[in-house]
Structures are given as structure tokens and as C-alpha cells.
Amino acid sequence: METIEELQAFIKVFVCAIFSMSYCYLIPLQISNGIPRLLSILPIIATFFILPLPLSTANLTFFTFFCLVWLSNFKLLLLSFNCGPLASKPRLPFLVFLSTALLPTNPKKFIKMSRPDCGKVDATKAPSHKPIVLAFKAVILAMIISSYQYKDNFYHRVVILYFLYMYLGMELSFAMAALFVKFYLGFNFEIEPQFNEPHLATSLQDFWGRRWNLMSSSILRHTVYNPIRNKWDPILGQLKGQMFGILVTFFVSGIMHELIFLYTTRVQPTWEVTCFFVLHGACTAIEVAVKKAVKGRFQLHRGVTWPITMAFMVVTGGWLLFPQLIRNRVDVKAIQEILFLVNFARSKWERNETNS
Numbered sequence: 288m289e290t291i292e293e294l295q296a297f298i299k300v301f302v303c304a305i306f307s308m309s310y311c312y313l314i315p316l317q318i319s320n321g322i323p324r325l326l327s328i329l330p331i332i333a334t335f336f337i338l339p340l341p342l343s344t345a346n347l348t349f350f351t352f353f354c355l356v357w358l359s360n361f362k363l364l365l366l367s368f369n370c371g372p373l374a375s376k377p378r379l380p381f382l383v384f385l386s387t388a389l390l391p392t393n394p395k396k397f398i399k400m401s402r403p404d405c406g407k408v409d410a411t412k413a414p415s416h417k418p419i420v421l422a423f424k425a426v427i428l429a430m431i432i433s434s435y436q437y438k439d440n441f442y443h444r445v446v447i448l449y450f451l452y453m454y455l456g457m458e459l460s461f462a463m464a465a466l467f468v469k470f471y472l473g474f475n476f477e478i479e480p481q482f483n484e485p486h487l488a489t490s491l492q493d494f495w496g497r498r499w500n501l502m503s504s505s506i507l508r509h510t511v512y513n514p515i516r517n518k519w520d521p522i523l524g525q526l527k528g529q530m531f532g533i534l535v536t537f538f539v540s541g542i543m544h545e546l547i548f549l550y551t552t553r554v555q556p557t558w559e560v561t562c563f564f565v566l567h568g569a570c571t572a573i574e575v576a577v578k579k580a581v582k583g584r585f586q587l588h589r590g591v592t593w594p595i596t597m598a599f600m601v602v603t604g605g606w607l608l609f610p611q612l613i614r615n616r617v618d619v620k621a622i623q624e625i626l627f628l629v630n631f632a633r634s635k636w637e638r639n640e641t642n643s
Contacts, residue, residue, distance in 0.1 A: 290631065296341045297351070301389070303338060304355055307331045308388045311363060311373075312381060320374075325367035332360045345551050345621040350460060352550050353503075357543050359388055361506045371509060383476075386468045391461045391502045395477035421462055428455040435622045446605035449618065456621075457500065458482045479505075489592040491571040492578075494600065495537075503540070512536045526579060530572040537568025552615040563607035570599075 308331075315327045335355040342348045365371025372393050373384060379394075386392055431452050461481040469476055481502050488494035496504060512532045520528035541564030545556050612618055 293344050297347050300338045304389055307334055308385055312384050320369035328363050328367055332363055335360050339550055344624050345617050346624050348551050352547050361510045390464045392465050392468050393479045395479045424455050432622055432625055446601055449609050488596050489589045491574055507536050511539050533572040534568045537564045540564050548611055551617055557611050559607045559611055
């Protein structure tokens with residue numbers, strides 16, 4: 288792994304992204320929303336699909352894809368129709384616009400859209416980043432990374448390690464991005480939390496809608512789910528429209544995850560990941576329908592629903608979500624990248640201590 292070259296490529300990618308978003312801040316907002324503004328933004332959306340391609344490391348490729356190809360492009364699509372966090376009224380300051388557009392962060396406030404069918408970007412009630420909790424999770428992540436070399440000795444627990452590594456790695460990297468934003472915007476600048484303890488979820492709806500990766504949940508809700516509901520509820524009815532919206536949203540999420548795996552592995556898609564999200568979308572839609580059918584007359588205790596939810600996540604994840612990564616040794620590659628950086632930093636520290 289050519290660390291210096293990779294970091295230089297990563298910096299160049301985000302410098303290009305900053306210039307691209309500067310254009311979006313200056314030019315498209317002067318154009319009437321709708322198709323004309325979308326046409327002015329399409330070249331930037333296409334550029335963001337290309338930007339992660341020079342990267343070769345698993346961790347940086349994943350982070351860049353998620354920030355630029357997924358979040359940024361979806362936020363730009365919303366901006367085209369004067370919706371989403373980038374279309375806030377009053378207009379966002381330039382640095383706030385950049386951080387919101389390019390990083391997994393949203394200002395923590397109640398943003399009303401300029402069109403009634405756009406809905407609202409609600410400030411989630413999830414707790415914000417707590418340093419002690421994040422430090423504890425960082426220790427757990429370090430233990431997982433250290434123990435990963437022995438994964439062949441506890442094969443049946445490897446899927447749980449994958450989930451923990453993915454969850455903790457994403458939450459900590461997003462928290463560092465939020466800290467970076469607070470550093471240059473001011474520590475009184477409030478940011479919406481990105482996770483809400485997904486390991487405590489008691490249902491699929493609770494897991495995907497209220498706890499896991501709230502940034503992507505929010506952006507999918509406003510780009511896919513709400514427009515589907517607005518279009519199809521009058522035709523199908525409220526319940527069927529909601530179920531259809533859930534299925535389409537999970538399908539789009541599956542396609543985006545399939546693209547993440549394609550960018551990371553650089554091998555032909557197997558569509559297992561899409562099947563994972565379609566399965567979860569169907570089960571979530573059924574869960575919503577059952578809840579509406581019983582209407583609170585019957586409810587299982589969380590001591591029952593929690594292990595069922597976690598078991599379903601682990602079993603389906605081991606079946607459909609992780610096999611493609613394991614076959615292409617992306618998990619090993621990602622761990623080795625982190626260990627390399629840790630050893631590199633340690634050697635630098637020891638060298639400075641020796642010289643002093």
C-alpha cells in the first residue's frame with residue numbers, strides 16, 4: 288500500500304469536490320429550481336461518480352463513495368428542486384454549505400423547505416456525540432482489529448465481528464468528520480447525530496428508520512420515500528402506498544450499497560447486497576402492516592423483539608451482506624490498512640521520542 292500516494296490522491300479528490308461544490312453554491316442557486324437547475328448540476332453529479340475511482344484502499348474508497356457519490360449527489364438532487372438541507376432558508380453560509388454537502392453532517396435544526404411537498408428535515412432526537420461513549424467504542428474497535436488475526440479460530444462469531452467493525456468504524460469516522468466540522472465552524476455549531484445505538488433496536492423499522500446510519504436514512508426518506516408516498520398514496524391507499532415506498536427505498540439503498548461494493552472490490556456485482564436490502568424492505572413493510580393491523584392491541588416485550596431483531600440482522604447479514612466482501616478479502620484489506628497506519632504513527636512517535 289503506497290500510503291503517501293493514496294493520501295495525496297484522497298486530498299486531490301476532495302479538493303476537486305470542494306471546487307465542484309463551490310460552483311453549486313454560486314451558479315445553480317441563481318437558476319430557477321426544477322429541470323433547469325438539475326441540468327446545471329448534472330455535470331457535478333457525474334463528476335462525483337468518477338472521483339473515487341483513483342483510490343485503491345478499502346477504507347478511503349468507502350468513505351469517499353459514501354460522502355460524494357451517495358450523500359452529496361442525493362443532496363444535489365434535492366437542491367435541484369429546492370429541497371433538502373442545502374436549500375435551507377435563509378441561505379447557508381459558504382462553509383456550512385460545503386460541510387453539509389461534502390461530509391456526513393447536517394446542521395441540527397428544524398429546516399423548513401420552500402415547497403410543501405418536500406416535507407421537513409427534522410432534527411433527530413437521538414443523543415449527540417458523547418466523548419466518553421465514543422472513547423469506549425474506540426477501545427472496542429481496537430480490540431476487534433487486534434483480534435481479527437485470530438478470526439479463523441472462532442468462525443461462527445466472525446459475522447458479529449463484521450457487524451461491530453462496520454458499525455463502530457462508521458460511527459467513529461463520522462464522529463471525526465463532525466469534530467472536524469466543529470473545529471472550523473465553531474464548537475457551538477450543532478450537528479445531527481449519525482447513529483443512535485443500533486444494537487438496541489427492537490424491530491427492523493426501529494433499526495433502519497431510527498438508529499442505523501441516520502444520514503443515509505434521512506436522505507433516502509426525502510429523495511425516494513416521500514416522493515413515492517406523495518405519488519402513490521392517492522392511488523394505492525395510505526398503507527399500500529407506505530409499503531410500496533418502503534420497498535422502493537430499500538431497493539434504491541441496495542443499489543447504492545452494490546455500487547459501494549463495486550467501487551471497493553472492483554469485481555463484477557453478484558447482487559447479493561441488493562437482495563439483502565430487498566429482503567429487509569419486504570420484511571419491514573410486512574412489519575409495518577402487522578403493526579397497523581393490531582393497532583396497539585398486542586405488543587411483544589422488548590426482551591423478545593430485541594433478540595429476534597438482532598438474530599435476523601446477523602443471519603441475513605452473514606447470508607447476503609458480507610460474503611462478497613469476504614470472498615474478495617476486503618475485510619482483511621481494511622484491517623491491514625488500519626494496522627499499517629497505527630504502526631506507522633507508532634514508529635513516528637517512537638522516533639520523535641528517541642530524538643528528543
